[in-house]
Amino acid sequence: MDLVIQSLPFVTKGLAITLQVSGLVVVLSLLAGVILGVALTYGPLPIRLLVRGYSDIIRGIPVLILIFAVYYGLPALKVNLSNLTAAVAALTMFTTAQVIETTRGAIQSIHHGQMEAGKAIGLGFGQRLLYVIFPQALRRFLPPWINSVTDAVKGSALVSLVGVVDLMLAIQQVIGRVYEPMPLYLLGAAIYFAINYSLSSLSRRLEQHFAYIRE
Amino acid sequence: MTYHVNFNFIWKYFDKLSWGLVLSLELAVACIAFGILIGLGGALLYVDGPRRLRPLVTAYVEFIRNVPLLLLVYLVFYGVPSVGGFKYGPTESFIITLSVYAGAYLIEVFRSGLDAVPRGLIDAGKAIGLTPFQRLIHVRLPTMFRVVLPSLSNTFVSLFKDTSVASVIAVPELTYGAQWINFNTFRFVEVYAVVTPMYLVTGYAILFLLRRLERRYAVGR
Numbered sequence: 564m565d566l567v568i569q570s571l572p573f574v575t576k577g578l579a580i581t582l583q584v585s586g587l588v589v590v591l592s593l594l595a596g597v598i599l600g601v602a603l604t605y606g607p608l609p610i611r612l613l614v615r616g617y618s619d620i621i622r623g624i625p626v627l628i629l630i631f632a633v634y635y636g637l638p639a640l641k642v643n644l645s646n647l648t649a650a651v652a653a654l655t656m657f658t659t660a661q662v663i664e665t666t667r668g669a670i671q672s673i674h675h676g677q678m679e680a681g682k683a684i685g686l687g688f689g690q691r692l693l694y695v696i697f698p699q700a701l702r703r704f705l706p707p708w709i710n711s712v713t714d715a716v717k718g719s720a721l722v723s724l725v726g727v728v729d730l731m732l733a734i735q736q737v738i739g740r741v742y743e744p745m746p747l748y749l750l751g752a753a754i755y756f757a758i759n760y761s762l763s764s765l766s767r768r769l770e771q772h773f774a775y776i777r778e
Numbered sequence: 779m780t781y782h783v784n785f786n787f788i789w790k791y792f793d794k795l796s797w798g799l800v801l802s803l804e805l806a807v808a809c810i811a812f813g814i815l816i817g818l819g820g821a822l823l824y825v826d827g828p829r830r831l832r833p834l835v836t837a838y839v840e841f842i843r844n845v846p847l848l849l850l851v852y853l854v855f856y857g858v859p860s861v862g863g864f865k866y867g868p869t870e871s872f873i874i875t876l877s878v879y880a881g882a883y884l885i886e887v888f889r890s891g892l893d894a895v896p897r898g899l900i901d902a903g904k905a906i907g908l909t910p911f912q913r914l915i916h917v918r919l920p921t922m923f924r925v926v927l928p929s930l931s932n933t934f935v936s937l938f939k940d941t942s943v944a945s946v947i948a949v950p951e952l953t954y955g956a957q958w959i960n961f962n963t964f965r966f967v968e969v970y971a972v973v974t975p976m977y978l979v980t981g982y983a984i985l986f987l988l989r990r991l992e993r994r995y996a997v998g999r
Contacts, residue, residue, distance in 0.1 A: 623978045625942035627953060632970040635960060639781050639967045713844065720846035724946060731849060738856070745861045748853040752845045759844035 567750050570737040574747075577733025578754060584647070584729060585716045588654045592715070593708075595655070596662020601692065603663055604670045614663060621660040626718050629653045634725045650722035654715060661711040669704035670696055702773035709766035713759040720755070730754060787963040788972050791955075798955030799976055805873060805951060806938040810930075812877035813937070817884025822914075824885065825892050835885065842882035847943050851875050855947045868947040876944075880937055887933065891926035892918060924995055931988035935981050942977075952976060 603614040621629070633656075634649040644652065673696055681691035723732035734751040738744050788795075824835045842850070855871040866874075895918050903913040945954035956973040960966055 620978060623981050624974050625939040625953065625977060627942040627945070628956075628970070628974060628977060631953070631957070632974060635966040636970045641781070717844075717846040720848045721943075723848070731846065735852070743860075744852075744857040748849065748857040751849055752841075752853065755846055755849065756841060756844045760840060763840075763844065 564746075566741060566743055567746055570734075570741075570747060570750070573733050573737055574730065574750065574754070577728055577730040580647075580728060580733075581716070581719050581730040584651055584654070584719045584722055584727070585712075587651050588658050588715045588719065589712050591651075591655045592658035592662050592711075595659045597666050599659065600663045600666025600670070603667050605688075618660045618663045621656055622664075626654070626657050627721055627724070629657055630721055630725060646725045647722075647727050650719075650725055650727050654718055654722070657718065658711055658715050661714065662708065665704055665707045665711065666700075668707070669700035672703045673699050702769075705773075706766045706770045709762055709769070713762045716758055716762070717755070781967065783968060784965060785968050785972075787965050788959065788968050791959050791963070794950075794955035794958055795952060795973065795976065798950060798952035799980065801949070802938060802941040802944075802951040802953075803980070805869075805876065805941045805944060805949070806934060808873050809876040809880050809937050809941075810934045812873070813880025813884050813933070814930075816877065816881025817888050820881060820885035821888035821892060824889055826914075839882045839885050842879055847875075847879060847940060848946065850879060851943055851947060854878075868944070868949045872941075872944040872947060872949050876937060876940060879940070880933060883933060884930075887926050887929045888922065891922040891929075894925045895921045927992045927995060928989075931985060931992060934988065935985050938981060938984065939977065 599614050599617070602610050603618070606614070630650055630653040633644070633653040634646060637644060637649065677695050677699065678691055681695040686694065719729060720731040723729050723735065726732070728736070730751060734747050738747050741747075820835050820838065824832055851872060854875040855868060859865050899917050899921060900913060903917040908916065941951050942953040944951050945957055948954060950958075952973060956969045959969050
């Protein structure tokens with residue numbers, strides 16, 4: 564127990580990096596994913612094919628391979644990224660693919676009559692999205708999106724493998740010093756659990772909150 | 779200076795990758811098999827078992843689902859032997875980890891599958907005098923498996939992708955093969971240009987085959 568308390572300063576530093584990485588990934592992938600998701604639903608065929616291809620390829624390869632490919636592969640092509648940037652870029656690419664699918668699903672769950680009604684009262688495309696589709700699609704979007712957020716937090720542990728000192732690597736480093744693996748792994752598990760469990764409970768509560776709406 | 783693409787080293791050490799892919803698939807098969815056993819046991823315990831055991835099943839599922847796989851892999855490989863006083867190889871350790879991991883996800887899948895068995899079928903089983911155990915074997919489980927087949931295929935493919943994490947404890951699967959070639963030949967671009975399609979093609983090929991299989995056993999209309 565003393566050991567756990569002594570290691571806390573290192574672990575919290577790592578936790579800060581984990582939160583920073585996950586936060587960046589979540590925000591960037593939300594922006595990119597919603598835009599590409601709209602493009603996948605309403606875009607012209609070539610763009611739809613491109614986004615579909617991107618999403619299917621990214622979701623078809625392990626995240627770890629994606630992180631390694633970005634971190635080790637890009638420098639050979641004269642693109643030099645720090646390990647943190649490479650890790651965030653790779654995780655963002657992955658989470659974006661998930662957000663694309665969530666966005667598409669949420670938009671398609673809205674009856675197309677809504678879009679037509681918006682047209683009929685003279686709203687432009689952007690207005691129809693913003694005032695008609697998005698507010699209704701939000702409840703279909705939020706629960707799976709929060710799942711992607713927990714996936715991003717869990718996936719962020721993989722950035723330790725390219726040398727980013729996040730929570731996972733901080734724990735590994737402390738273990739390397741004191742050689743007491745079990746208490747520290749359990750501490751790490753408890754921290755990850757606390758973050759993700761609160762997120763997934765939030766997702767469940769939102770689902771219940773929206774359950775009153777009947778089609 | 780520009781980068782000169784050279785695949786010679788990749789073909790020279792291609793057996794690292796091909797055997798790595800085989801091991802990845804073997805790991806995925808072993809873990810889905812054990813995972814199905816754990817998942818089935820857990821789901822039945824939750825649905826049919828005594829009520830006070832439910833929190834236990836929930837705790838297991840929630841713990842596994844909310845902790846990164848990487849941490850679980852380390853915990854089982856380095857942590858557990860340090861307090862248990864025994865040792866196992868990385869491959870055994872990884873199979874245990876991924877099976878326990880898969881089990882947690884499959885408990886949820888099987889639980890909702892068991893919920894989806896129509897009440898009328900179970901009542902019909904009762905009406906013709908089947909014991910609870912016979913109803914389970916002949917009515918509930920067959921119906922449940924038809925319902926959960928698509929989720930099982932998805933779980934299998936994502937387990938196949940998750941086997942890449944085994945490389946961190948030196949299980950010689952596909953990602954480990956890729957890293958080995960990287961650090962011995964420094965042909966980073968070429969390695970990922972080969973390994974990424976290997977994961978992609980294998981993953982989608984499995985999914986395609988499983989989807990065809992699903993259609994044969996799909997819930998009849």
